[in-house]
Amino acid sequence: MTQHSPKSPQFFLTSPSPCPYLDGQFERKVFTHLVGDKAAEMNDLLTQGGFRRSQNIAYRPACETCRACVSVRILANEFMPSKNMRRIQNLNSDIIGVEHTAEPTSEQYSLFRRYLDSRHRQGGMSEMTVLDYAMMVEDTHVPTRIVEYRLRDPDSFITGGSTGPLQAVALSDRMADGFSMVYSFFDPDQTPRSLGTWMILDHIERARAAGLPHVYLGYWVEGSRKMEYKTRFRPQEHLLADGWERIDS
Structure with missing residues (x-):
């Protein structure tokens, strides 16, 4: 498993792919890894900032032409x-x-x-x-x-x-x-x-x-x-x- 410092997380950007929610739109996501003894603290901060967790990854939309996704x-x-x-x-x-x-x-x-x-x-x-x-x-x-x-x-x-x-x-x-x-x-x-x-x-x-x-x-x-x-x-x-x-x- 890739290790990253929880004090200075590295963020990455995915390539565009068809949006699963809106026809004709393309989605991109920014993501980082949630690992180490500060993972829970980082997950709290990122979730409050609009991220979601999937396994050990936190991600949020970073689409170029659309802002339809709203955290609730x-x-x-x-x-x-x-x-x-x-x-x-x-x-x-x-x-x-x-x-x-x-x-x-x-x-x-x-x-x-x-x-x-x-x-x-x-x-x-x-x-x-x-x-x-x-x-x-x-x-x-x-x-x-x-x-x-x-x-x-x-x-x-x-x-x-x-x-x-x-x-x-x-x-x-x-x-x-x-x-x-x-x-x-x-x-x-x-x-x-x-x-x-x-x-x-x-x-x-x-x-x-x-x-x-x-x-x-x-x-x-x-x-x-x-x-x-x-x-x-x-x-x-x-x-x-x-x-x-x-x-x-």
């Missing part, structure tokens, strides 16, 4: 769920989420594979093998947890856990000011449960319980239908030219 974070302490979100919370009251160390399992990969085949068959992750999945989960130098969401079993109210069927999984970084949702996936046969929304709602509650003000959702791209859901969680902040700007409506 939810203000957890002020968030109030909508009527539809409360319905989703009630619908999933039979699911329990338990945090684990960032370790992959064959059960997780099986669900991940089903999710990709159903929702993202043509996406950039569609060919990920079990080894690729393991690297996505394990290759981290920052505080990362994996949350497994399972149907409650008869002992859940006693043990706080569950051995029930796995419904969804979220890979998240714990930062000084919140949680950053790195990647999440769910059972594609459970569409009526809106499990993607449910996991975000759960992370908001986890942030509140931990006394953390933010939940980072990554990038919102205006005009991209697959990104529209991120703007439903208000109030939130968008990282614009002058810094984080509050968005209430």
Whole structure:
């Protein structure tokens, strides 16, 4: 693994490639490696500055002709769920989420594979093998947890856990000011449960319980239908030219 000084990180720029969100646009990314004993501190600073983490790399868009990608974070302490979100919370009251160390399992990969085949068959992750999945989960130098969401079993109210069927999984970084949702996936046969929304709602509650003000959702791209859901969680902040700007409506 390439080593870089955390005190003076080296940044690199990718070559242009077709944008996965907007037709006719080309994307470039600036990135650096998150390694060493200061990786968590660097990840906090870079995430607050609009970067995202993928394995041991932090990156952000650096496109030449487009600024559509906007970093989004939810203000957890002020968030109030909508009527539809409360319905989703009630619908999933039979699911329990338990945090684990960032370790992959064959059960997780099986669900991940089903999710990709159903929702993202043509996406950039569609060919990920079990080894690729393991690297996505394990290759981290920052505080990362994996949350497994399972149907409650008869002992859940006693043990706080569950051995029930796995419904969804979220890979998240714990930062000084919140949680950053790195990647999440769910059972594609459970569409009526809106499990993607449910996991975000759960992370908001986890942030509140931990006394953390933010939940980072990554990038919102205006005009991209697959990104529209991120703007439903208000109030939130968008990282614009002058810094984080509050968005209430």
